[in-house]
Amino acid sequence: MTKIKKWQAEDASALAKAINNKAVLDNLRDGIPFPHSEKDSAEYIEAMTSADPNNTFAFAITLNDEVIGSIGAFRGVNIHNRTAEIGYYIAQEHWGKGITTQAVRLLCDYIFENTNIIRLYAEPFAHNIASCKVLEKAGFTYEGTLHSNAVKNGKVIDMKMYSFTIDN
Numbered sequence: 045m046t047k048i049k050k051w052q053a054e055d056a057s058a059l060a061k062a063i064n065n066k067a068v069l070d071n072l073r074d075g076i077p078f079p080h081s082e083k084d085s086a087e088y089i090e091a092m093t094s095a096d097p098n099n100t101f102a103f104a105i106t107l108n109d110e111v112i113g114s115i116g117a118f119r120g121v122n123i124h125n126r127t128a129e130i131g132y133y134i135a136q137e138h139w140g141k142g143i144t145t146q147a148v149r150l151l152c153d154y155i156f157e158n159t160n161i162i163r164l165y166a167e168p169f170a171h172n173i174a175s176c177k178v179l180e181k182a183g184f185t186y187e188g189t190l191h192s193n194a195v196k197n198g199k200v201i202d203m204k205m206y207s208f209t210i211d212n
Contacts (some may be wrong), residue, residue: 046146048115048154051089055104058111059085062135070197071172072133092116093181101155104136105147110136115147117155117164127163128155132178139174148182152208162210169194170202179206 064068064080077084092102098119105113113134120127132152134144155161168175170189179185184206193203 045105045108045148046143047109048150049106050148051092051102051104053086053089053093055111055129056082056086059104059114061088062111062113063133065136067136068133071169071175072131074196096110098159101128101151101159102152103151105132105143105148107138108141112143113147115151117151117161119159126161127165128161128164130164142181144175144178145181148178148184152182154201156210163207164209165205165207167193167203167205169196170204176204176206179208182208184208 060080060082063076063085064078066078069076069080070077092100095102100116100118102114102116104111105115113132115130115132117128117130119125120129130148132144132147132151134147152164155164164184166175166179166184167190168179176186185208187205187207190203190205192200194201
């Protein structure tokens with residue numbers, strides 16, 4: 045059964061196993077070390093658990109109580125302080141099984157039940173069709189394509205904008 049839970053220090057090993065994969069990292073923003081060590085994961089977990097709990101909502105994605113990925117929402121600032129960007133990933137061996145869609149739904153429920161955030165959004169790479177499908181299946185609305193919006197692995201790429209509002 046898919047669940048999300050607050051990070052704990054002892055999750056570092058499982059997190060390192062899930063993310064230490066170039067196929068996973070190619071779908072994420074830059075800044076995550078590769079190869080990815082247990083120490084890297086421990087530092088990430090420490091950063092997430094010590095972040096302001098009103099602005100950072102970070103969770104482990106679990107399947108049958110085993111950590112297989114990460115999901116979070118990060119509150120905007122100024123006029124965007126009632127919106128949050130979400131991000132997520134799971135270990136490659138769990139792709140295509142509906143797990144990420146379930147985790148996104150759980151995160152949305154958590155955010156709208158426990159915060160004053162009114163809009164969640166995600167900006168997957170346009171070529172990451174699987175991530176776009178996750179968002180669509182979770183009830184997000186496609187708002188448009190952000191052309192030439194990023195450089196990943198040396199290539200200029202488009203990103204897509206999806207949103208989920210409190211009145212969805």
